[in-house]
Structures are given as structure tokens and as C-alpha cells.
Amino acid sequence: MIQQHGGNIGQLRDILDFSANINPLGAPESVKRAIAESIDCAEKYPDPYCAELRGKLAVHENISAENIVCGNGADDLIFRIVHAFKPKKAMVCAPTFTEYSRALAEVGCEVLEHILAESRDFELGEDILPKFDSSLDMCFICTPNNPSGRLAAPEILANIAEKCRDNNVILVCDECFMGFVEDSESYSLRQFMNWNCIILKAFTKLFAMAGIRLGYAVCGSSHISERIQQSGQFWSVSALAQEAGIAALDETDYVRKTVRYITEKRRFLAAELSKIGVNVYSGTANFLLFKSRTGLAEELLSQGILIRDCTNFSGLTEGFYRVAVRTHEENIRLITALRRCLNG
Structure with missing residues (x-):
């Protein structure tokens, strides 16, 4: 099947x-309670800017709220990022999450695949680095990668971030499964973040909120976050999802x-x-x-x-x-x- x-x-x-x-x-009991207690908010439009949630995320991520965009799951943000910048040429790894290529196809983008070798357990290695040049507009990487579960080594992330900065490439790093990793901060792109970096995170997997739909992007610049915020639907995150996220951050x-x-x-x-x-x-x-x-x-x-x-x-x-x-x-x-x- x-x-x-x-x-x-x-x-x-x-x-x-x-x-x-x-x-x-x-899902944590506090998250379930937050959803139940916010049910009366369902008759009102939610805050399109997720101000309270972004404020709490700013403390959690130690970055300005202006650099954070919330979305209807990470998948929503993938499509909003692609439609915001409309890259002409982008690179993805293979195998990896299929939605990157689907989103890129919607804007007619040429997709370059970097093949991850089975003989190396699909590890992301230095052989990707020569592929970064000024013809590239965007790159998607995923760590831990889906479906392999492999982490990208910190030194590889540092080199990719540098290559993207030097060649004016927007780097989107999907870290939606990073919350399950021991010593996760040591493996995150966050420590090598440049102005052109976007890190995707989600409450969906870690907090068992797949039916609620909530993700966010941490951006290296407020200019990038503003572009993403203006892309896609206006009310992208429900009031219930915002309350669930606020509660989850205390867990x-x-x-x-x-x-x-x-x-x-x-x-x-x-x-x-x-x-x-x-x-x-x-x-x-x-x-x-x-x-x-x-x-x-x-x-x-x-x-x-x-x-x-x-x-x-x-x-x-x-x-x-x-x-x-x-x-x-x-x-x-x-x-x-x-x-x-x-x-x-």
C-alpha cells in the first residue's frame, strides 16, 4: 500500500x-486542556499574526519575534516559502520529504536532486558542497532526514550555510524531528544561522498535534520572515492551534x-x-x-x-x-x- x-x-x-x-x-494534558478551554474562540477569527504565540516562541528560540512566522503545520510554510520567493532553480536531497519538490513544481522551478548514497546510510556528506553556486536560488535540507532519520553533521551544516550565504542562496533546513534527538542543540542549524537561513519546526510530531496543525519558521532576517508572512492565506493558524502551541511550550x-x-x-x-x-x-x-x-x-x-x-x-x-x-x-x-x- x-x-x-x-x-x-x-x-x-x-x-x-x-x-x-x-x-x-x-499530546500533553495541558495541550488538550488548552484546546478544550479555547473552544469559544472558534466563533471568532484568529490572530493572523499569532502575536502571543510568536512572543513565547521568541523567548523559547532566543530570537526576535519579528524573525518568526507561524503556519498551519510545516507543510503550509514550505509552500508559503516557495511561493514567496519563486525560485528558478533549487536543490533538494533524495530521498527526502516529498513536499519540497511538490512546492517547487508549483512555481515551475528547476529541481536539482542531490542523491544520498545507500552505501553511506543516506548520510549528507561534503559531496553536496560543490553544487552550490550563484545559479542556485534555494536549497532544502532535512535533519534528521525523512525517511532515513539521519542527522547532518554540524560541520556539514556550517559549510552549507556558508556556501549559501556566499552564493545568495536561501537555505531552508527542516528540523521538524529534531525535538526527538538527544543533545539536539548541537545538531541544529541555529548555531550557524545567516541572514538567508530558514529553520522549519513543528508541534505536530513532538507534541502529537497532527490534527491541530501548527508549525513555525525561524528566519535569519526579518525581511525573509515578512515575505513568508505575506505569502499564503491570511488566517493560517486557528485560534485553537495557537492556544495549544502556547501551552506546549511550557512542557x-x-x-x-x-x-x-x-x-x-x-x-x-x-x-x-x-x-x-x-x-x-x-x-x-x-x-x-x-x-x-x-x-x-x-x-x-x-x-x-x-x-x-x-x-x-x-x-x-x-x-x-x-x-x-x-x-x-x-x-x-x-x-x-x-x-x-x-x-x-
Whole structure:
């Protein structure tokens, strides 16, 4: 079952969903309360500038609120960035999140793919650096990358940021899964940020708010943030989502607990998958990429388990799959089902 994205369970019933990379701990109770208590705001238009949320994000990110733009999830911001600047030529990695290329195609942009080698576990290496020149207008990178879960090394990020600055290239760095990473600040582009950098972040995955939709962009200059703010729909973030985000930013203990939990369960799941005989690629996010035989996703679906068939990712072929890291009990169910499929 090849999906455009994970989590599209549609009409499926009684399905254990490993295709969507959502925090298995669920949304914090404070976030649920904030949504419920703000229900009366639903009859009014929301603040189009998300002033209160941006003010709190400014403290959280240690940057001026003028450099932050909020959106209806990171996906919304990807399209708003592309439509704001309308690049003629852009670079993306492969495999990576497919929405970058979809957004670029909408404005008729020429897309240059930088292929990440399977032999290096899809690591972003220095071989990307010579591809930055003045003909390029925009570059998308993702760390940890989706679907591989690989982090970009800090020295690579520093060199890419420098190359983009020197060649007047807008660098969009998607860090939506960075919240699941241990010592995440050491791996963020934030430490190498130039005027032309944009970092994408989302509440969706870390705070289990996929149905609420909330993301934000941290920009290296207020000029860039203003361009993005003026692109796309005026009321892009609902009042309920804004209140949920304000509450989520206080959940520091929840985030620490999540990082510990995901790190432990990811290691266990990766080890068990390897024992079964599938090829697991090293990653640091709340999901794992592995390679096995074709048709495996359909076999698991017949057992009530949905995984992400990655055939439609550029740079991958049949037999690549992505699974979320879920609770221990759910991970055991996946492992048992995989053993049944592969080993009889």
C-alpha cells in the first residue's frame, strides 16, 4: 500500500498505524486542556499574526519575534516559502520529504536532486558542497532526514550555510524531528544561522498535534520572515492551534521524557528488526528506515498493521519501508508480525 504520506488510514478500521511518526506518548494534558478551554474562540477569527504565540516562541528560540512566522503545520510554510520567493532553480536531497519538490513544481522551478548514497546510510556528506553556486536560488535540507532519520553533521551544516550565504542562496533546513534527538542543540542549524537561513519546526510530531496543525519558521532576517508572512492565506493558524502551541511550550519535562523514551525504544526496535534479518539504516529520529522484500507492507496490512511503503520517495526503490517508534507493546506487535511474515 503506497501512500503519499504516513497516517492516511482512511477507511481502514482497527489498524495499528506505524506509518505516521507521531509521539507515542500522546499530546500533553495541558495541550488538550488548552484546546478544550479555547473552544469559544472558534466563533471568532484568529490572530493572523499569532502575536502571543510568536512572543513565547521568541523567548523559547532566543530570537526576535519579528524573525518568526507561524503556519498551519510545516507543510503550509514550505509552500508559503516557495511561493514567496519563486525560485528558478533549487536543490533538494533524495530521498527526502516529498513536499519540497511538490512546492517547487508549483512555481515551475528547476529541481536539482542531490542523491544520498545507500552505501553511506543516506548520510549528507561534503559531496553536496560543490553544487552550490550563484545559479542556485534555494536549497532544502532535512535533519534528521525523512525517511532515513539521519542527522547532518554540524560541520556539514556550517559549510552549507556558508556556501549559501556566499552564493545568495536561501537555505531552508527542516528540523521538524529534531525535538526527538538527544543533545539536539548541537545538531541544529541555529548555531550557524545567516541572514538567508530558514529553520522549519513543528508541534505536530513532538507534541502529537497532527490534527491541530501548527508549525513555525525561524528566519535569519526579518525581511525573509515578512515575505513568508505575506505569502499564503491570511488566517493560517486557528485560534485553537495557537492556544495549544502556547501551552506546549511550557512542557519541558514532557520533551525530556519523550527524548529518553524514543531513544530507548528506537534502539530496541532497531536491534529486533536486525535480528529478524531486515537491513535497518542508522537514524536518530522517532522512526526507522529498513529494507526487506517487496510486498511486505501489504502482508502486514492483512495483519492489521500499517507501515510506510517508501517506493514513492525519489532515490528509493521497492522494498524500502519506514516504521514509527511506538510504545513497547506496539513495537512488540510489529516485531511479531514481521517475524510471521518473513520467517514463517
